[in-house]
Structure formats: C-alpha cells, structure tokens
Amino acid sequence: MSSSAMETEAPDLVCHLDNVPGMVDALSSVRWKRNQDALVELSEHGMVLIVEETGCLQAKVYLKRELFILYEYNAEGRPRFGLGLGLFIDCLNTFCVQGIASVVEIRYPGPDMQLLLKSVDSPDAFVYADIRTRIPDTISWDYNFEPAGTVPTRFQSAVLKEAIDDLEWPGSSIQILLNPDPPSVTFRGEGHGDLQIDLSYRTSTDLLMAFQCDHRVSHRYKYKFLSATTSNIPSSVLKDNRGSKMTIGRDGMLKIQHLVSVAKPSVHHPQNNFGAQNQTSRIAYIEFYVKPEESDGPIDNA
Amino acid sequence: MKFKAGMRVEGLEILEGRFMAAVERVGGSGMKQNNSGGWQLYLTRDHVMFLHNLLGGGGDGVQCVAQFSVSLLFHDYHISSRNADRIAFSVEPSLLHRALRSSLSNLIHSSSSPFLQMKLVKKLPAGSSRPAPFLSFETKGQRSAVIQDVPISRPLSAADVSDLHSALLSAQELPETLVQVPDLQQLQGLVDRLRHVGDVLSVSITRYGDLHLKLSSSSLVTLGFEFRGLRILGVQASPLPNEASLSPQARMELAIQRGEAMSVQVSMKHLLKSIQCHLAKPDCTFFGIAPQGACLMVIFQFFIPGTRQTDKSISLHCRIPVLDSGSN
Numbered sequence: 150m151s152s153s154a155m156e157t158e159a160p161d162l163v164c165h166l167d168n169v170p171g172m173v174d175a176l177s178s179v180r181w182k183r184n185q186d187a188l189v190e191l192s193e194h195g196m197v198l199i200v201e202e203t204g205c206l207q208a209k210v211y212l213k214r215e216l217f218i219l220y221e222y223n224a225e226g227r228p229r230f231g232l233g234l235g236l237f238i239d240c241l242n243t244f245c246v247q248g249i250a251s252v253v254e255i256r257y258p259g260p261d262m263q264l265l266l267k268s269v270d271s272p273d274a275f276v277y278a279d280i281r282t283r284i285p286d287t288i289s290w291d292y293n294f295e296p297a298g299t300v301p302t303r304f305q306s307a308v309l310k311e312a313i314d315d316l317e318w319p320g321s322s323i324q325i326l327l328n329p330d331p332p333s334v335t336f337r338g339e340g341h342g343d344l345q346i347d348l349s350y351r352t353s354t355d356l357l358m359a360f361q362c363d364h365r366v367s368h369r370y371k372y373k374f375l376s377a378t379t380s381n382i383p384s385s386v387l388k389d390n391r392g393s394k395m396t397i398g399r400d401g402m403l404k405i406q407h408l409v410s411v412a413k414p415s416v417h418h419p420q421n422n423f424g425a426q427n428q429t430s431r432i433a434y435i436e437f438y439v440k441p442e443e444s445d446g447p448i449d450n451a
Numbered sequence: 452m453k454f455k456a457g458m459r460v461e462g463l464e465i466l467e468g469r470f471m472a473a474v475e476r477v478g479g480s481g482m483k484q485n486n487s488g489g490w491q492l493y494l495t496r497d498h499v500m501f502l503h504n505l506l507g508g509g510g511d512g513v514q515c516v517a518q519f520s521v522s523l524l525f526h527d528y529h530i531s532s533r534n535a536d537r538i539a540f541s542v543e544p545s546l547l548h549r550a551l552r553s554s555l556s557n558l559i560h561s562s563s564s565p566f567l568q569m570k571l572v573k574k575l576p577a578g579s580s581r582p583a584p585f586l587s588f589e590t591k592g593q594r595s596a597v598i599q600d601v602p603i604s605r606p607l608s609a610a611d612v613s614d615l616h617s618a619l620l621s622a623q624e625l626p627e628t629l630v631q632v633p634d635l636q637q638l639q640g641l642v643d644r645l646r647h648v649g650d651v652l653s654v655s656i657t658r659y660g661d662l663h664l665k666l667s668s669s670s671l672v673t674l675g676f677e678f679r680g681l682r683i684l685g686v687q688a689s690p691l692p693n694e695a696s697l698s699p700q701a702r703m704e705l706a707i708q709r710g711e712a713m714s715v716q717v718s719m720k721h722l723l724k725s726i727q728c729h730l731a732k733p734d735c736t737f738f739g740i741a742p743q744g745a746c747l748m749v750i751f752q753f754f755i756p757g758t759r760q761t762d763k764s765i766s767l768h769c770r771i772p773v774l775d776s777g778s779n
Contacts, residue, residue, distance in 0.1 A: 233671060236648065236669075236671055236672055239644065239647040239648045240648065240672060240674055242644045242647070243641060243644040243645060243648075243674060243676070245644075246637060246640035246641050246644065247637060247640065248634065248637050249637065249640075249641065249676070263673075272679070273678060273679055273680060274637075274676060274677070274678050274679075275676060275677045275678075275679070275699055276641070276675070276676040276677075277673075277674070277675060277676070277677075277698075277699060278672060278673065278674040278675075279672065279673040279674075280671065280672050281670070281671045281672060
C-alpha cells in the first residue's frame with residue numbers, strides 16, 4: 150500500500166473500535182449462511198450493514214458512531230460498498246486473540262477501495278487486514294417497514310429463540326398469531342407434523358415482557374427465513390436479556406429486533422470521545438425483516 | 452535384537468504428562484503400511500527418539516523429532532542389535548500414550564521403589580498363529596502388577612534404520628537466524644483464526660527479530676500479523692532507521708531485498724500441527740527458516756527445572772515443508 154495516496158485525500162471513514170468481540174457478535178447474528186454478500190453504508194451517524202435473501206428476508210446491523218471510540222467521517226453523501234460478510238467477520242475475529250489488539254482501526258477506502266483494518270496500540274504485535282470491496286449489488290429497497298398500528302411485542306430473547314428452534318420439527322410454514330383476548334402470541338407450524346406454541350401474556354409475564362394488541366393479526370412465514378432471525382444471535386444477547394422485539398407491520402411484514410452490546414466490559418479508554426460512562430448507549434441494533442408467504446392473505450382461525 | 456529398560460518415574464511423567472499429548476496431536480496415526488510416514492520410535496545406545504515423517508522422504512508432511520537422553524528416562528538400559536545397537540519401529544502414539552498413562556496411575560501410589568520395565572517381546576496375538584512384536588510395559592505397584600503389550604511394527608531393516616539415521620542428521624541443519632516467539636498460545640490463537648480465511652501462509656523472518664505471517668491464498672483479503680523486536684539467536688542485523696514508519700508488508704519486502712530476511716510459504720495445517728507441540732510445555736519456542744529456504748523450523752527449548760539453563764537431555768523440533776520457495 151502506498152501511504153502517499155492516502156495522505157492526498159482524507160479517507161471517507163476512519164474509526165476506532167475497542168470491543169471487537171462485541172462487533173463480531175453483532176455481525177455474526179445476521180450470518181445465516183456461509184457465503185453471504187453484505188452491503189455497507191457509511192454516514193455521519195454510523196455504519197449500516199445489510200444482508201438479504203432474495204426478496205424474502207433482509208437483515209440490518211446498525212452500528213452507531215457512539216459504538217466507536219473514534220469516528221471520523223469525511224465523505225459527501227453516503228458511500229456504499231459490498232463485501233463478503235463471512236470474510237469480514239473472520240478478519241475481525243483475528244483481532245480478538247488475547248493480548249493482540251485492544252483497539253482496531255477501520256478505514257475506508259484504501260488505495261484500491263479496500264476496507265482496511267489494523268490493530269492500534271500494540272507495538273510488538275501488529276495485525277492487519279485489507280478486505281477487497283465490491284461495487285454493491287442492488288438491494289431491493291422495498292423493505293420499508295410500515296407499522297400497522299400494533300405495538301412491538303417484547304420477548305425474552307431466549308424464549309423467542311427457543312420457540313423458533315422448536316418449530317424446526319414441523320418446519321416449512323409457520324403461522325404467527327397475535328391475539329388480544331386472551332393476550333397471547335401463538336406460533337403454529339404445519340409441515341411434517343403440527344406444533345403449536347402459545348405464549349400467554351398474563352400467566353407468564355416473564356416470557357413476554359410487553360404485549361399490546363387490539364385486533365387479531367395472523368400471517369404465515371417460511372420457516373427457513375424465520376429461523377434466520379434467531380439462529381445466530383450471540384449468547385451475550387441471551388445473557389444480557391434486553392429482550393427482542395417482534396412487530397408485524399402492514400401487509401404482514403415481520404420485523405424482529407435484537408440488541409447487542411458493543412460496550413467494553415472493563416474501564417473506559419482514554420481516547421474515548423463519546424464518554425465511556427455512557428456504556429449503555431453502546432448497543433448495536435440488529436433488525437430482521439421477513440416477508441409473509443403470499444398465499445391467501447391473513448388466515449382466520451376462529 | 453534385544454531391548455529391556457527400567458524406567459524412571461520422572462521419565463515416565465515427562466513422557467506421559469507432556470510429550471505424548473504433543474506427539475499424538477502432531478501426527479495422527481503411526482502405524483502405516485511399509486513403515487514410512489507416521490511415528491517411529493528409534494532407540495540407540497544414548498538416545499530415545501520419537502520421529503515423525505522422517506522416512507520415505509517425508510516431503511509432504513511435518514517432520515518432528517523429539518529426542519531424550521537415555522539417562523533422563525531410564526535408570527537401567529540394555530540394548531543390542533546387529534545394527535550397531537540401533538532399533539527402530541513404528542508405533543501408534545495413542546496406544547503408547549494409553550500404556551504409559553495406566554503405568555503411571557498404577558505406580559503413583561506405590562512404594563518407594565516403583566518398578567516399571569519396558570521391553571521388546573514377540574508374542575502370539577489372540578486368534579493368530581504367527582507371533583507379532585510388541586513393546587511390553589510391566590509395572591509393579593503396591594497392590595497390583597500390570598503387563599501391557601503395545602503392538603508395534605516389525606523392526607525396521609538395517610537399510611531403513613540407516614535411512615532414518617541420515618534423515619535425522621540432515622534434519623538437524625539449523626537456520627542462520629532464529630526468533631523467539633514469546634507466547635505460543637497467542638500465536639496458535641492467531642493462526643487458528645486465519646485458518647478460516649485461507650490455507651496457505653507466507654512466513655517471513657528478519658535478522659532483526661521480526662516475524663511476519665501473512666495469508667497468501669485468498670484474492671479477496673490480505674490478512675496477516677507481525678511480531679517485532681523478538682529475541683534473536685544466530686545471525687543478527689540492525690533495521691534501517693526509517694523503516695518503522697512503513698507498513699509491515701513494505702518493511703518485509705525491503706528486508707528481503709536487502710538480504711536480511713527470508714520468506715517461505717507453508718500450509719496452515721502444517722503450522723498448526725507444529726504449534727501443537729506447546730502441549731509438551733516447552734520453555735522457549737523459536738522459529739527459523741532453514742538455509743536456502745528448505746523448510747520452516749520450529750525449535751522448542753526446555754530448561755532444567757528451576758533454572759534458566761537449557762536442558763540438553765531433551766530436544767524437540769519440527770520441520771514444516773515449504774510449498775513454494777517464496778521470494779528467497
């Protein structure tokens with residue numbers, strides 16, 4: 150790499166991250182298959198990473214600038230690039246080895262439009278990664294989620310994951326039913342067999358942390374897309390128990406949100422520009438959007 | 452051909468607790484057809500050696516040599532053969548490890564004069580009409596006496612033994628410069644993670660103590676790491692004053708151009724296997740590139756317990772084959 154090329158013009162983004170494992174967790178939660186293309190969009194507010202399964206499932210990881218101990222953004226507009234998600238995660242993972250790098254610098258673009266990662270603050274052991282980026286594929290931007298009046302249902306993350314894991318057995322198509330009276334969420338799988346999971350709000354408040362629904366809502370989703378929303382959520386999410394939100398929007402679009410902590414577990418870093426005291430705000434938002442099966446509209450199961 | 456030896460408990464502990472775990476990890480199965488590859492146990496008048504992949508060229512795998520002086524392991528040692536008192540045979544490390552482990556557990560609570568004897572025997576295996584060779588372990592503990600027979604290959608022919616011996620001699624050619632890796636487990640962690648991204652590594656070592664490992668099998672990513680200012684044994688040089696500001700890759704290229712660094716390409720799998728030798732709990736680990744880039748050597752050093760002096764009665768090293776002679 151030629152350092153002169155970079156000096157001539159400030160790169161679009163230079164940021165420093167002090168909790169690489171947290172970022173690995175956040176990104177891994179949207180990795181539902183081995184080779185997955187991701188699109189990254191940079192802005193002054195942070196970084197968004199989007200992955201998609203043709204037209205049926207989309208996931209976004211929001212990495213706000215507050216997650217980074219340094220975030221220098223110099224671009225006009227919102228630069229976008231494509232890269233292999235698995236490769237990005239595997240590279241970041243290399244920085245997680247004990248005693249190697251407490252802080253990682255992420256820089257874009259490199260002289261050849263790469264995403265450049267390197268360890269900072271470790272004079273004797275230096276790790277670097279230059280990841281080739283691509284001109285992004287077009288993403289179908291029709292995932293505009295429009296709320297349909299329902300308030301998100303908040304699950305214990307572990308409960309949601311367990312329920313969806315259990316539905317693997319019937320597989321194929323899963324019906325999600327929100328019922329105001331009695332207030333409950335029902336997952337029903339019909340495929341190789343039938344399985345129904347009822348999570349009732351009143352009797353077991355520890356399963357559903359919040360629930361509000363004024364009319365019956367019911368839609369069907371493909372199991373393989375539904376399972377992608379929870380199959381890789383990191384154990385830290387289950388442990389932190391911040392809850393996972395599920396909302397069904399207009400036309401049955403399902404939105405599932407997880408919160409992943411990217412806070413540094415120990416004391417704050419002297420370079421911290423954003424106040425390490427404010428650790429609670431260092432959360433990465435993971436959002437999944439699943440389109441319903443198109444079959445026959447809302448199903449009535451009176 | 453005769454071999455019979457009384458083993459010291461300390462020797463048993465060194466083998467069982469440290470070396471056998473490494474031996475098992477480095478080289479899978481030892482009993483291969485026609486005695487090539489795998490692990491050989493090579494006994495001479497002065498040394499006991501575990502040799503991996505030295506026979507049959509061994510060109511496609513990691514060669515590993517663990518050598519112990521007889522007095523470290525045995526208090527009483529008798530060996531005789533028509534081939535200058537040298538005996539070699541192939542053995543499956545996991546079976547040997549199991550026999551040593553149970554011998555140790557049998558002796559551990561025993562009286563002040565533990566008895567463990569190791570000898571070569573020929574026995575008739577169950578269900579067979581032809582006698583087969585075994586390495587037999589006899590232990591007498593406080594309450595029980597146990598005899599375990601570990602199956603081994605037919606002893607190597609005189610020609611094979613001399614091949615083994617010359618391979619051993621040529622495997623001892625040392626690199627000009629060795630750098631000491633401070634934390635082998637950390638290195639293992641790094642290489643383990645690189646494994647997910649690619650399978651060929653380029654390893655470069657400078658005469659001023661830099662070790663640089665870089666993935667060289669992926670077109671999508673350049674991923675590597677560099678340790679600087681490591682302790683050096685052998686030929687040294689001082690770095691250029693202004694090179695600290697360069698990127699690790701540029702720095703290494705410059706050093707290679709100036710003839711102060713060597714670089715080779717090795718398989719990730721081979722390097723990981725060699726690093727498994729940390730299970731033998733070495734006190735120091737050195738990396739070096741053999742003259743003419745013949746191989747990457749990993750040399751493990753052991754101290755006399757309680758001191759910082761090298762224990763000359765134990766030696767362990769690996770030779771990792773080079774996939775491509777690199778830029779040197």
